[in-house]
Amino acid sequence: MARKKIALIGAGNIGGTLAHLAAQKELGDIVLFDVVEGVPQGKALDLSQCGPVEGFDAKITGSNDYKDIAGADVIIVTAGVARKPGMSRDDLLGINLKVMKAVGEGIKANAPNAFVICITNPLDAMVWALREFSGLPHHMVVGMAGVLDSARFSHFIADEFKVSVRDVNTFVLGGHGDTMVPVVRYSTINGIPVPDLVKMGLSSQDKIDAIVKRTRGGGGEIVALLGTGSAFYAPAASGIAMAEAYLGDQKRILPCAAYVDGQYGQNGLYVGVPVQIGAGGVEKVIEIELDEADKAGLQVSVDAVKELLAACKGIEPSLA
Ligand SMILES: NC(=O)C1=CN([C@@H]2O[C@H](COP(=O)(O)OP(=O)(O)OC[C@H]3O[C@@H](n4cnc5c(N)ncnc54)[C@H](O)[C@@H]3O)[C@@H](O)[C@H]2O)C=CC1
Ligand SMILES: O=C([O-])CC(=O)C(=O)O
Numbered sequence: 001m002a003r004k005k006i007a008l009i010g011a012g013n014i015g016g017t018l019a020h021l022a023a024q025k026e027l028g029d030i031v032l033f034d035v036v037e038g039v040p041q042g043k044a045l046d047l048s049q050c051g052p053v054e055g056f057d058a059k060i061t062g063s064n065d066y067k068d069i070a071g072a073d074v075i076i077v078t079a080g081v082a083r084k085p086g087m088s089r090d091d092l093l094g095i096n097l098k099v100m101k102a103v104g105e106g107i108k109a110n111a112p113n114a115f116v117i118c119i120t121n122p123l124d125a126m127v128w129a130l131r132e133f134s135g136l137p138h139h140m141v142v143g144m145a146g147v148l149d150s151a152r153f154s155h156f157i158a159d160e161f162k163v164s165v166r167d168v169n170t171f172v173l174g175g176h177g178d179t180m181v182p183v184v185r186y187s188t189i190n191g192i193p194v195p196d197l198v199k200m201g202l203s204s205q206d207k208i209d210a211i212v213k214r215t216r217g218g219g220g221e222i223v224a225l226l227g228t229g230s231a232f233y234a235p236a237a238s239g240i241a242m243a244e245a246y247l248g249d250q251k252r253i254l255p256c257a258a259y260v261d262g263q264y265g266q267n268g269l270y271v272g273v274p275v276q277i278g279a280g281g282v283e284k285v286i287e288i289e290l291d292e293a294d295k296a297g298l299q300v301s302v303d304a305v306k307e308l309l310a311a312c313k314g315i316e317p318s319l320a
Contacts, residue, residue, distance in 0.1 A: 104133025146255025
């Protein structure tokens with residue numbers, strides 16, 4: 001059987017890390033694409049030279065030509081600009097929207113059958129715009145945010161309860177911004193809901209509230225520490241988990257920015273919801289029951305995403 005082909009659009013911090021992880025896991029042959037000449041080629045050569053040391057078999061090439069993504073099975077998009085301290089993700093909208101137009105057109109012309117995972121911020125608006133520009137079916141274009149936000153939530157919960165992260169399951173709904181909704185009620189340690197653990201006296205509501213707040217600001221915390229850009233190891237690991245779910249037809253249930261068409265009472269936009277990912281792409285949006293507070297939180301988050309979509313349409317009339 002021919003190897004799968006993974007195209008990574010954007011060869012920056014996340015793109016390079018994605019390439020390394022995809023090669024280590026032998027997900028397929030890898031094309032690293034970037035507009036900057038030399039960078040994808042240099043990173044591809046450097047990463048190829050990890051092969052003999054780490055023992056992986058993957059052909060890694062760098063390119064500045066969209067033709068080289070032809071026939072890709074999976075495309076992960078990180079092209080664009082990352083924020084710096086003092087900026088919000090939304091400040092990136094104008095510049096990254098132009099990038100999504102170029103990337104969407106490149107995908108449409110060269111790899112229209114790929115499963116596309118968008119990571120570029122502001123995520124929920126950029127994945128929507130990328131889908132519009134590419135013209136791919138909605139179930140084949142998805143945004144990565146919830147897997148990362150849930151990983152942060154799980155890490156903080158594991159720390160608080162002093163348990164292995166392997167036993168922690170959490171998820172975060174809504175847009176990938178300060179209004180995201182970490183759902184405490186469905187967060188568990190090996191099946192035991194966090195609210196029950198609080199009732200058992202193993203933590204306090206104040207501590208859980210502080211963890212929810214820290215999760216919401218998780219991206220900004222790292223931006224402030226790094227000073228030069230944003231998180232990239234966990235974002236790359238999260239994108240790879242989604243790619244593996246598709247390539248392996250794993251039917252995983254993951255929180256992702258998916259197109260909603262009536263689910264959760266929302267229409268015509270991308271927002272973070274639990275979905276099932278398998279060989280059919282986003283095979284299902286899972287509608288879980290939310291309590292009134294989480295429902296209200298999700299609506300606030302959806303309204304924030306809608307504002308960003310209106311801004312996109314203002315900038316790029318072809319999207320209106
Ligand atoms: N969805 C999420 O959870 C997360 C999203 N992000 C976002 O991911 C994006 C990438 O982050 P990093 O890799 O850290 O940034 P980076 O600056 O290291 O890399 C971005 C790369 O995109 C390239 N690029 C710019 N315009 C392009 C174009 N038109 N076509 C192809 N490549 C182009 C740049 O040359 C650069 O190599 C940012 O927008 C960032 O905000 C970052 C972390 C998490
Ligand atoms: O915070 C940022 O700008 C990057 C990002 O989306 C994250 O790390 O969650």
